[in-house]
Each structure stands twice: as C-alpha cells, then as structure tokens.
Amino acid sequence: MFGTIVLLVVSTWLAQWLYKRLTKKSASCPSVPGLPLLGNALNFDITRPMAILEKWNKEHGDVYKINLMGEEVVVVNGDVCYEVLVNRSDEFAGRPHTPRFDWIFHGDLVFRDPDENFKAWRKFLHHGLRQYGSGMKRIESVVQEEIKECLATVEDQQGEPFDPQNIIHGTVLNIILIFIMGKRLPKDDPFIDTMKKAERALSESCGPGAGVELDMMPWLRYFNIPSYKKLIGFNNLRDEVINHWIKMKREETDPDNVSCMMDWLLICQEEHVGKVGALSEVNLKMITQNIWFGGSLTTFNSCYFGLLILINHPEIQSKIYEQIIKAVGKERLPCLDDRANLPYVDAFLLELMRYVTILPFAVPHKAMSDTTLRGYSIPAGTQIWVNLFGLHHDERFFPDPWTFNPDRFIDKDGQVISPFERKMLMPFSAGRRVCFGEQLARARLFLLFTSWVQRFTFLPEDDTSGPPSYHPSNYILGIALRAEDYKLRAVPRK
Numbered sequence: 001m002f003g004t005i006v007l008l009v010v011s012t013w014l015a016q017w018l019y020k021r022l023t024k025k026s027a028s029c030p031s032v033p034g035l036p037l038l039g040n041a042l043n044f045d046i047t048r049p050m051a052i053l054e055k056w057n058k059e060h061g062d063v064y065k066i067n068l069m070g071e072e073v074v075v076v077n078g079d080v081c082y083e084v085l086v087n088r089s090d091e092f093a094g095r096p097h098t099p100r101f102d103w104i105f106h107g108d109l110v111f112r113d114p115d116e117n118f119k120a121w122r123k124f125l126h127h128g129l130r131q132y133g134s135g136m137k138r139i140e141s142v143v144q145e146e147i148k149e150c151l152a153t154v155e156d157q158q159g160e161p162f163d164p165q166n167i168i169h170g171t172v173l174n175i176i177l178i179f180i181m182g183k184r185l186p187k188d189d190p191f192i193d194t195m196k197k198a199e200r201a202l203s204e205s206c207g208p209g210a211g212v213e214l215d216m217m218p219w220l221r222y223f224n225i226p227s228y229k230k231l232i233g234f235n236n237l238r239d240e241v242i243n244h245w246i247k248m249k250r251e252e253t254d255p256d257n258v259s260c261m262m263d264w265l266l267i268c269q270e271e272h273v274g275k276v277g278a279l280s281e282v283n284l285k286m287i288t289q290n291i292w293f294g295g296s297l298t299t300f301n302s303c304y305f306g307l308l309i310l311i312n313h314p315e316i317q318s319k320i321y322e323q324i325i326k327a328v329g330k331e332r333l334p335c336l337d338d339r340a341n342l343p344y345v346d347a348f349l350l351e352l353m354r355y356v357t358i359l360p361f362a363v364p365h366k367a368m369s370d371t372t373l374r375g376y377s378i379p380a381g382t383q384i385w386v387n388l389f390g391l392h393h394d395e396r397f398f399p400d401p402w403t404f405n406p407d408r409f410i411d412k413d414g415q416v417i418s419p420f421e422r423k424m425l426m427p428f429s430a431g432r433r434v435c436f437g438e439q440l441a442r443a444r445l446f447l448l449f450t451s452w453v454q455r456f457t458f459l460p461e462d463d464t465s466g467p468p469s470y471h472p473s474n475y476i477l478g479i480a481l482r483a484e485d486y487k488l489r490a491v492p493r494k
C-alpha cells in the first residue's frame with residue numbers, strides 16, 4: 001500500500017515536471033551542456049561554485065544559462081552585471097520562488113517582487129535607519145561600546161592562539177541586536193546562543209549545498225526527511241527569538257521615544273493598517289528576520305576573512321597601523337569622522353569586499369517581463385544570477401584580480417578613487433535591490449578594523465608554519481561565503 005502511494009506521488013510529480021519543462025519558454029543564450037533530467041546539477045560542487053562559473057564564462061560568454069534539475073538559471077558576467085543591476089534595474093528586480101524560500105521567507109522583503117508593499121517597507125526601513133541620526137552618529141556610539149567589550153575579550157587571550165570566530169560573531173550579533181532592539185546582551189547570555197543556533201540552522205537548511213532536493217521534490221516534506229526537519233528546526237528557533245523581541249517591545253514602545261528599528265516598525269504597523277505598506281504579524285516577523293540575517297552573517301564573515309588576510313599581509317597591517325597612529329593616535333578609539341584621514345583603511349575595506357565578495361551572486365534576481373539581454377531573449381520569470389564574484393575577479397575591470405592590493409583603490413594624491421571610477425565594484429549590489437544595510441555595514445567594518453589594528457598586531461597561529469591561505473578556492477558557500485576555521489594570535493601593541 002505504502003509502495004503504491006509513493007509510486008503514485010513520484011509519477012505525478014514526474015509528469016508535472018516534464019510538462020513544465022516542455023511548455024516553459026527558454027532563454028536563447030548559450031547553454032552549458034548537461035545531463036538529461038539533472039541538467040548541470042552534478043557538474044559542480046554548489047558549495048564551491050566560483051571556479052566553474054568562471055570557466056563557463058570563458059567558454060560561453062558573458063550571458064549563459066545553466067540548468068539545475070529543470071530550473072533554468074541565466075548567469076550574467078562582466079559589465080552585464082552593471083547593465084542588469086543599474087541600467088535596467090526595474091526589469092530585473094524580481095525574486096525567483098522556490099519551495100524552501102517560500103517556507104522560510106514567505107511574507108518578507110528580501111524575497112518579494114518589487115510591488116507597492118515592497119516600496120513602502122523599504123521606505124520604512126530607510127526612515128528607521130535615519131532615527132540613528134545623520135552620519136550614523138548613534139550607530140557609532142553603540143558600536144564603540146560593543147567594540148570596547150570585544151577588545152577586552154581579545155586582550156584576555158594574552159597573545160595565545162585562538163579562533164576569533166566566536167568573539168567576532170558575538171560582537172556583530174550584539175550590534176545588530178542593539179540596532180533592532182535598542183539593547184545589548186552580556187556575551188554569555190543564552191539568548192545569544194539561541195541566535196547563533198538559528199543562524200547555523202539556516203545555513204544547514206537553506207545554504208546552496210543543503211536541502212536542494214526539497215526544491216526539486218517538495219512533496220518529500222511529507223516523509224519528514226532530515227533536510228525538512230532542519231528547516232522546521234530553523235523556523236522554530238527563529239520564531240522563538242523574534243516573537244520574544246516583538247512581545248517585549250510591544251510592552252515598552254513609546255512613540256515619542258523611538259530608540260530602535262523594532263520601535264519604529266511597530267509604529268509603522270499601527271499607522272498603516274488597511275493602507276499600502278500594511279504590516280501583518282508575519283510581515284513584521286519576516287522583515288525583522290531580514291535585518292537580523294542580512295546584518296549578521298555578511299558582516300561576521302567579512303571580518304573573519306579580513307583578519308585572515310591581515311595575518312597573511314603584515315605589510316598591509318603596518319600601513320593601516322601607521323595611518324591610524326598619525327590620524328587618531330593611541331589614546332582614543334577611532335570614530336567615523338576619522339574616515340576622511342584614513343584613505344588606506346577605506347581602500348583596504350574596498351579591496352576586502354572585492355576580493356571576498358561575501359554574497360558572490362547577490363541574492364538571485366528574476367526577469368519581471370519578457371525582455372532581451374545582449375541580443376538574447378529572456379522570458380519573464382527567468383532566474384538570474386548576477387556573478388559579482390566573477391566581475392570582481394575579471395581582469396577586464398580589475399587588473400591582476402587574484403592579488404590582494406588595496407592600492408588599486410588609491411589615486412595619485414593618496415586619496416580613495418571616486419565612486420564613479422570604482423563603479424564596477426558592487427559588493428552590496430546596486431540599483432533597486434541594493435543592500436539596505438550598506439551604510440551600516442561599512443560603518444561597522446571601519447570601526448571594527450581600525451580599533452583592532454590600533455590595539456593589536458595580528459599574527460599567524462605559529463611562526464614556523466605560516467598563515468593559512470585566504471585564496472578563494474578555500475572558501476565555502478553557505479548563506480554567505482565563509483573561510484575555513486583558523487587560529488591567530490593578537491599581541492597587544494606597546
């Protein structure tokens with residue numbers, strides 16, 4: 001009996017799948033040859049996809065398509081990325097849907113097509129960000145408090161080898177928590193642990209290497225397979241955290257004293273009942289989730305990579321240190337006003353964002369209507385991967401791309417080159433779907449790295465074996481790219 005049911009389910013799914021494949025319009029760009037049914041799914045390790053996409057770019061040009069078990073994906077490369085994101089932003093601003101995204105992100109902002117609510121919610125968020133004052137002054141004071149804690153914890157390691165992951169993660173999570181909730185938690189608070197657990201569960205259930213079978217065969221959820229259990233586990237942990245935040249804030253929000261993003265969202269919710277931009281409880285929870293995950297894994301992984309690069313490049317570390325000492329001194333912590341006098345630090349951070357490209361293909365985009373791209377037809381609904389990682393390592397735009405060299409962003413007067421001159425650098429994407437947290441992220445990275453280098457010399461775990469490589473072939477793609485685990489020593493500066 002059970003066998004008959006399984007057979008029935010599988011054959012119905014196969015028939016539907018075949019019907020969809022045979023009737024769906026297809027993009028006319030070159031296609032990477034693959035296997036029947038599976039397409040290119042077995043051609044590459046989805047947790048380390050960058051090298052093969054680069055090879056296909058060389059073989060098939062700047063617009064080509066791959067097939068992931070029936071789902072056609074157009075991969076755009078080189079300056080086509082700029083065309084898609086900036087020049088024709090509205091045409092490609094949609095988001096594709098997959099069963100997993102729907103189960104996890106339904107009702108959110110990130111995976112929503114740009115409809116009226118999307119526009120209203122983005123406005124709410126930008127307005128909320130402005131509550132922090134011009135020039136991010138409040139963010140700065142909040143981050144500096146957190147940085148002091150972080151510096152003390154690093155100092156506690158007494159120059160001995162340690163893996164900085166946990167310390168960075170705690171710091172980044174607390175900054176996000178203050179941003180969302182207006183308060184921080186002690187680093188050993190169990191709630192921080194629950195947040196970390198939720199992030200791990202998200203990577204395990206929704207990273208590209210995990211749970212793909214659920215997108216292909218959504219009915220597998222009825223068999224409660226391990227990847228579906230992980231996904232439900234994530235949803236539960238996420239709900240535990242965010243429901244708690246919402247309940248707490250509902251009890252204490254004072255409309256005359258907005259101190260954080262959640263205060264602001266609750267006010268927007270009250271003011272927009274029945275109007276464009278109305279926020280249901282689910283929307284509220286999901287947008288909070290977007291800020292939490294958007295702001296945590298990206299920044300945490302960028303910091304972890306950044307320190308790995310610094311232990312590989314003592315000469316870059318010294319140059320950053322010298323500039324900090326000259327412009328800020330040793331006594332006070334660096335602040336955002338120092339930025340104008342620290343062009344080399346900015347150049348280092350730009351190069352870090354380029355070299356690593358934490359979200360290598362942005363978040364998948366979708367064509368909003370039938371269109372063409374470089375002469376190829378692209379049907380409405382086609383999923384588009386904007387290969388930012390490929391663009392950032394394309395020697396047509398970044399000469400000697402595999403060398404880590406902050407000086408590429410410095411002009412002949414020692415200043416950072418203009419945004420126009422670096423327009424092909426888009427680690428936060430660009431256009432209609434540009435990262436909402438770009439200014440916040442840049443401010444945090446600046447404050448964290450300047451404070452770390454001002455106080456410590458970062459060295460490899462031991463002098464004899466040298467530091468682990470930071471070459472992208474070692475990166476692992478989860479929700480964002482991450483480095484393999486490593487240890488370093490942080491020796492306090494005299």
Ligand code: HEM
Pocket residue numbers: 109110111290291292294295296298299302358359362363364365427428429430432433434435436437438440441
């Ligand atoms: C190093 C840090 C960060 C990097 C490199 C980064 C990068 C990106 C990228 C590439 C996208 C995809 C845009 C697209 O699909 O075209 C994105 C979207 C987004 N990011 Fe970030 N991000 C960072 C930090 C943050 C922070 C701190 C927040 C929130 C506080 C945030 C919130 C978001 C949101 C809400 C979106 C979705 C925008 C939309 O779909 O319209 N991000 N980010």
